[in-house]
Amino acid sequence: MNRKKKLIRNLLILAVLIPILFNRMGLYLTAEAAHRASERSIHYGPSEIIHVEDFGYKKMFLCKYDRWISCNTSKRALGLFWQFGNQVTGIENKEELPFTFTWLGTNVDGVIYGIINEPSITEIKLIYLDATVIIDTFYEDMFFYRWEGSNNNDYPKVQGYNAEGELVYESKY
Amino acid sequence: MHWYKKDAFIKTVLSKVKFTLDREAIRDELDSHFEDRYHYELSKGTTSEEAMEKSLTAMGDPNEIGAELNKIHSPIIGWLSVITSVIKVVLIVFSVFAFGSMAIVSLFSSNGVHHIPKDNILYHLEINEEVTIDDRTIKYTDIIYDKDHNMHIFSRNYDSKLWGTGWSLGSIGIISDDLGNEYFSGGSSSSSGIITKSHRKLKDFSEKASQLIITYDQYNRYYQIIIPLGELNE
Numbered sequence: 001m002n003r004k005k006k007l008i009r010n011l012l013i014l015a016v017l018i019p020i021l022f023n024r025m026g027l028y029l030t031a032e033a034a035h036r037a038s039e040r041s042i043h044y045g046p047s048e049i050i051h052v053e054d055f056g057y058k059k060m061f062l063c064k065y066d067r068w069i070s071c072n073t074s075k076r077a078l079g080l081f082w083q084f085g086n087q088v089t090g091i092e093n094k095e096e097l098p099f100t101f102t103w104l105g106t107n108v109d110g111v112i113y114g115i116i117n118e119p120s121i122t123e124i125k126l127i128y129l130d131a132t133v134i135i136d137t138f139y140e141d142m143f144f145y146r147w148e149g150s151n152n153n154d155y156p157k158v159q160g161y162n163a164e165g166e167l168v169y170e171s172k173y
Numbered sequence: 174m175h176w177y178k179k180d181a182f183i184k185t186v187l188s189k190v191k192f193t194l195d196r197e198a199i200r201d202e203l204d205s206h207f208e209d210r211y212h213y214e215l216s217k218g219t220t221s222e223e224a225m226e227k228s229l230t231a232m233g234d235p236n237e238i239g240a241e242l243n244k245i246h247s248p249i250i251g252w253l254s255v256i257t258s259v260i261k262v263v264l265i266v267f268s269v270f271a272f273g274s275m276a277i278v279s280l281f282s283s284n285g286v287h288h289i290p291k292d293n294i295l296y297h298l299e300i301n302e303e304v305t306i307d308d309r310t311i312k313y314t315d316i317i318y319d320k321d322h323n324m325h326i327f328s329r330n331y332d333s334k335l336w337g338t339g340w341s342l343g344s345i346g347i348i349s350d351d352l353g354n355e356y357f358s359g360g361s362s363s364s365s366g367i368i369t370k371s372h373r374k375l376k377d378f379s380e381k382a383s384q385l386i387i388t389y390d391q392y393n394r395y396y397q398i399i400i401p402l403g404e405l406n407e
Contacts (some may be wrong), residue, residue, distance in 0.1 A: 002286050003246075010257035017264045026338045041332065041339030043306050044392045066393060088340070089392065165335050 031059040031074035036081040038072060044089045047072075051139035053146065058085060062113055062144050068092050071104065071113045071143065088172040093117070098169035099124070100158050101143075105150070112158070113144045121160040121168050128156045178225060179207055182235050189239025192251040199242060236374060272367075275336075279366035284327050286315050286336030293319045296402070304396040306389070308334040309342060316385060316400060322361065324348075324378035324385065331368045341369060344395070348375055350382035 024085065028034035032049070039045035047063035048068060059082075061072045075086025086104075093100045096156045101114025112126065118158050124135040124143050133156070135143050183203050187196045208230050214224035233240070296318040303312045315327040326348070332339050341363065348356045356375040363371040378385075385400040 003250050006252060007254045007257060009253065010261050013261050014264070017261070017268060019272070021264060021268060023335065024338055026269075026335075037335070038340070040307050041335055042343075043309070043394050052319060084340070130356070 022081075026083050027077055028074075028083070029081065031082045032061075034074040034084055035059075035061050035072050038074070038084040038088050041084075042088045044070070047090070050142050051144065053144065060085075060111065060144075060146075062139055062142055063090070064115070064142070065090060067095075069100070069113070069115050071111055071144070097171070099158070099171070101158055101171070103155055105155075107150045109146060109148050110150075111144065111146045112156075113142065114158070116141045116143065116160070118160065118168055120162040122163045123161040124160040125161065126156040127159060129154050136162075176225075178229060182207075182219055182229055182232065185235035185258075186239040186242065188341035189236065190243050190246055192243075192248040193247045194251060195246045195386055199246070199271035203232070215246070225374075235362070249317065266298060275365075275367045277366075278364065279368040279370075279403055282364035282370055284314070284329065284364070285325075285362065286317065289317050289319060289325060293321070295320055298400070298402070300400055302398050302400070304398065306394045306396070308332050311342065313387070313398060313400075316402070318378065318380075318402070322377050322380060324356070324375045326373040326375070326385075326387070328371050328373075329368050330371065336367050342371070344369070344389075344391075345373060346387050346391075349386045349388065351384035351386065352379055352382050354382070 005090060022028070023035060026169075031052075035049075036046060041046060045063070045065045047061075047065035049061050049063050051062040053060040053062070056076070057101060058073050058075045060073070061070075063070045063072065068090035070088065072088045073156030074082045075085045077083040091100065091102045096116050098118035099114050099116045101112055103112040104110060114124075118122075122136065126133040126135070126145060133145060135145050137143075161170045162168050179291055183200055186203060187200060190196055192201060207228055210228040211224050214227045215221070219227065240248070294317055296316075298316040300313055300316060303310060305311070309330055309332045311328055311330040313326065313328045315325075317325040319325070326345070330342050337361065350356075356378060359374040359376045361371065361373045363369050383402055387396075387398040387400075389396045
């Protein structure tokens with residue numbers, strides 16, 4: 001076999017092998033592809049991506065799916081690719097409450113995310129033992145806040161305020 | 174012997190061939206051609222030196238030969254061929270281990286049916302119920318009810334797109350019976366591999382039940398399997 005034919009044969013074999021191995025190693029070319037495959041694998045979704053937070057080594061997808069909200073993660077792998085992260089499935093939105101939220105925490109970082117059901121709420125406050133965080137940026141009707149490091153189990157009261165600064169609703173998780 | 178003239182000839186040819194990995198093979202080829210011609214000239218009765226000169230003349234201009242060989246032995250094609258061959262071998266070996274190990278685990282792992290002592294089995298039903306959720310196919314294969322009132326549910330499942338690399342099937346659903354009882358306590362185990370074999374054990378399953386009902390209802394995915402049990406304590 002001449003060299004050109006050998007090269008073509010090799011390229012054809014690689015064109016078959018590489019996607020198969022990508023699949024076997026759980027590698028994806030984009031973070032969103034990993035997110036979609038992760039949802040389908042765990043039998044959730046497909047969710048609507050409302051917002052993506054990019055932290056370089058991972059991306060977090062703030063999503064809605066029917067009556068659930070979620071914040072899934074895709075992680076960088078081998079520098080160029082992406083793999084499944086954690087927290088694929090969501091929580092059910094309790095529409096009778098002014099807002100629904102949940103938190104996810106590790107020793108590396110933590111996230112609080114939720115959805116506003118009461119349209120008058122324009123600001124969310126997180127009341128920690130020694131700090132207050134104000135969230136006034138919303139992604140459609142969803143909010144998201146991330147902290148780095150462990151928060152030593154100091155999970156905050158979550159308050160919703162209207163434009164007049166009046167407390168609409170307070171929830172302690 | 175004036176072999177240095179031959180060596181100089183070949184050296185000039187090879188100096189024009191940029192793809193170094195082919196030079197050894199080209200050297201051997203030129204050597205072979207030269208030897209054939211040299212022995213042919215010798216056989217006609219010429220002297221060794223004359224045979225050498227005639228053979229080198231017959232080979233041609235070394236610069237022209239080298240230039241032509243360089244076109245044939247393109248370094249770009251050459252290096253691409255070498256690199257893709259190496260990558261191909263590495264990936265084939267990796268694939269054999271990656272898929273082979275999973276295939277072996279799938280083939281040889283037990284789903285646990287034979288781990289239930291036969292003298293403790295009151296009822297063993299072989300079933301063939303198959304359901305699909307997204308890309309996952311779940312096949313329920315055996316139901317065993319034992320003398321300790323444990324109900325054992327055996328199943329196999331695989332993901333037709335991810336072949337063992339995705340999330341495992343967390344729960345097969347709510348287990349209940351036709352008397353309205355729901356069962357939660359017990360245990361579960363499963364094997365890994367391309368095909369996952371699972372065993373779900375439920376404690377204190379009613380011996381009066383005549384149906385085992387498995388209901389999966391999560392995130393807008395739903396299935397229900399109803400398995401007639403007959404007389405469990407026959």
